[in-house]
Amino acid sequence: MSAELAQSKLTANTPMPPERLLEVKELKKYFPIRKGFFKSVVGQVRSVDGVTFHLNQGETLGLVGESGCGKTTTSRCLLHAINPTSGEIRYRQADGQLVDVTQLATDQLRPLRREMQMIFQDPFASLNPRMNLLDLVGEPLLVNGVANRKERSDRVADLLRLVGLRPEYMRRFPHAFSGGQRQRIVIARALALNPRLVVADEPVSALDVSVQAQVLNLLLDLQEQLKLTYLFVAHDLSVVRHISDRVAVMYVGRIVEMSPTDELFLAPKHPYTAALLSAVPVADPRIRSKMQPLEGDVPSPSDPPSGCHFHPRCAFATDLCRQQAPDLEEVQPNHFVACHRQAELALTGVSEPI
Amino acid sequence: MTNQPLLEVRDLQTVFELDEGIVKAVDGVSFDVYSGKVLGIVGESGCGKSVTIKSVLRLIEKPGRIANGAIRFRSKILGNSSAEMIDLVHLPAKSAQLRALRGNEIALIPQEPMAAFSPVHTIGNQLMEVIHLHQQVSDDEAKKIAVTRLKEVGVPNPESAMDRYSWELSGGLRQRAMIGMALTCNPLLLIADEPTTAIDVTTQAQVLSLLRKLQQEHQTSIIFITHDLGVIAQLADDVVVMYLGKVMESGPVDQIFHNPQHPYTRALLRSIPTVHTKNRSRLPTISGSIPHPFQKRTGCPFVARCQEALPQQRCSNQAPVLKAINEHQSVSCFLHEEEVNVC
Incomplete structure (x- = not known):
């Protein structure tokens, strides 16, 4: 073990509850805005602005929010696909050691990358059309040292069977498969190295409804079978309700509410969560016109409003909300809210499960 | 007058002759x-809903x-009297x-407002162009109409x-400008081709309530195309369910959602996750995937994925036709014939 690695483990030696796989503290990612001939920095896009959450082993955390709220940036920072500006991402390795992902150098990240994998949004864009399934799914194996061709094709066959595809299709190219089947290929590839954490960035939003259900069921089955932990990034609240144990809601770079799924949907405590829930069209013509659309647009993360970022669109905003940003506080066991007025507000969620 | 349709589409067949x-x-x-009224056309990708409105x-x-x-349309400018229908074909x-x-008289709200607006002309320019094309007005008047x-x-x-230019506006504003x-x-007829698929839920809610408000104020007819059953339930009066270029079922929105008659409609309704489902439950799915359009088929297009297909290969050998089962609802399925026969 190198000295730096030991150092990074030292910084991460404060205890983490044993059920936790990952802890993110005050994660920030700013992108500079450059202007002029000398490309001087004139501002910052605060994509992720102090995000704190944790992932327990074997659970699914849904991360929801509107486009531009920083959910994808957060997920990419977890895998160190982009370098976070500041903050801490503590991860418990398979051998029980804690590491701070943000402190690791590229070569130290390599072994970690086997444990953390990603499923991308668009299966039409994330598969190379010139590679057949054996190459696509086998590539992570090859990169990580499974050089024997026979061994590799056996493993690929196993993986394809695991995700419900026939191993005979191994020599075919992605164009021969439908959207749902392609997403299965992407999932097989993500599972090739037996990961422990899978970050799924909108894995079903590009699929048709009838196929969406198949892929969601597959993800649930695989989680049970392989004891996977999911970070499930999505904008579709019904999908998130379906698959998540807990849900975190993001708004302009910050988490505004995080709680167990049913609690969040039935009794939201943040006005933004409630507004988001009421905006979902209910698939029942007898329950109409409950939609109370939020006024205005999502503010730009390069110039967010003062205080609570949600105050210009919030019906309950006070002067305090305009001046001071609320902290994310645990108001009930496992229920975190960032709102000054959460105690006095009585917000309604969706109706009970039908 | 209200009982007479504004648009009648009858036995429409659109084919693409490709080398394959x-x-x-x-x-x-x-x-x-x-x-x-608002007619919703639902279906998965490739079912022909966009080709229908094109x-x-x-x-x-x-x-x-x-x-x-x-395709018979009751046009005010082309028809001699209000009773006459023009066949657009x-x-x-x-x-x-x-x-x-x-x-x-027929206007379209396309799916992607970003792609539909020209990036090198201002919004005002593009709005006024439409006005000048169809109305004899001065620049000032056209501008006034556009601003209103x-x-x-x-x-x-x-x-x-x-x-301003289209790229200076946010997604929701751009879609509003498009509307x-x-x-x-x-227009007498407004065709909206998945107008909310590219935008967020809160913006979608804004656009939907706007469409509903405008429709009530102007009594415009709308054909609303989407694959989102929630949007259909909220907006449509009547629904057409399509699969592989054919109408599987059509009827009033309440019937479609609460008394679906076609196995495909039933399966589609079952398989959508909603915010009301219990978390971590398995969704009932439609097995298989949508067949490739080149695939030759006889019989019902849904037969390969249908759980209620009749014995003796009837559904795969013979194609059912769309039949009215009551005053409002029509279904294209042998199951229903069987039931009638039994009665």
Whole structure:
């Protein structure tokens, strides 16, 4: 073990509850805005602005929010696909050691990358059309040292069977498969190295409804079978309700509410969560016109409003909300809210499960 | 008057003649649109919903063509009397008559407003172009109409929005401007092709309530195309469910959601996750995937994925036709015939 690695483990030696796989503290990612001939920095896009959450082993955390709220940036920072500006991402390795992902150098990240994998949004864009399934799914194996061709094709066959595809299709190219089947290929590839954490960035939003259900069921089955932990990034609240144990809601770079799924949907405590829930069209013509659309647009993360970022669109905003940003506080066991007025507000969620 | 449809589509067939074979993208579709009502067309990708409305607008380009059927529209400017219906299929392509219709009496809200607006012309420019095409007005008057329309669809500061470019607006504003543009000439029929798929839920809610408000104020008929059953349930009066170019079921929205008759409609409704489902429960799915359009098929298009297919291969050998099962609802399925026979 190198000295730096030991150092990074030292910084991460404060205890983490044993059920936790990952802890993110005050994660920030700013992108500079450059202007002029000398490309001087004139501002910052605060994509992720102090995000704190944790992932327990074997659970699914849904991360929801509107486009531009920083959910994808957060997920990419977890895998160190982009370098976070500041903050801490503590991860418990398979051998029980804690590491701070943000402190690791590229070569130290390599072994970690086997444990953390990603499923991308668009299966039409994330598969190379010139590679057949054996190459696509086998590539992570090859990169990580499974050089024997026979061994590799056996493993690929196993993986394809695991995700419900026939191993005979191994020599075919992605164009021969439908959207749902392609997403299965992407999932097989993500599972090739037996990961422990899978970050799924909108894995079903590009699929048709009838196929969406198949892929969601597959993800649930695989989680049970392989004891996977999911970070499930999505904008579709019904999908998130379906698959998540807990849900975190993001708004302009910050988490505004995080709680167990049913609690969040039935009794939201943040006005933004409630507004988001009421905006979902209910698939029942007898329950109409409950939609109370939020006024205005999502503010730009390069110039967010003062205080609570949600105050210009919030019906309950006070002067305090305009001046001071609320902290994310645990108001009930496992229920975190960032709102000054959460105690006095009585917000309604969706109706009970039908 | 209200009982007479504004648009009648009968047995529409649109085919694409490709080197690999003929794709029947729309294969015998019939529906009516009544004035002041919203017709929702639902279906998965590739079911022919977009081709259907492109056929109505006569925007099908080679190698595609309308092979058969009638699209009768009650036009005010082309028809001699209000009772007469014009068959759009028989109007010559690129004719002045069609141009007079498009954007004037039939308007389209496309799926991607970013792609639909020109990035090098201002919003105002593009709105005024439509007005000049269809109305004999001066520049000042056209500008006034355009500003009123933008105000109507809830664009803040419409005067300054006129001078801006589409890429300067946010997704929701852009879609509003698009709706404003579609409404400039007070169309009789508004066709919305998945107008909310590219935007967020909160913006979607804004756009939907705007559409509903405008529809009630102007008594415009809307054909709303989407794959989101929630949106259909909230907006539509009547629903057409399509699968592989055919109408599987059609009827009033309440019947479709609460008394679906076709196995495909039932399966589709079961398989959508909703915010009301218990978390971490398995969803009932439709097995298999949508067949490839080149695949030759006889019989019902849904048979391979249908759980209720009849014995003795009847569903795969013979194609059912769309039949009215009561005053409002029509279904294309043998199951229903069987039930009638039993009775």
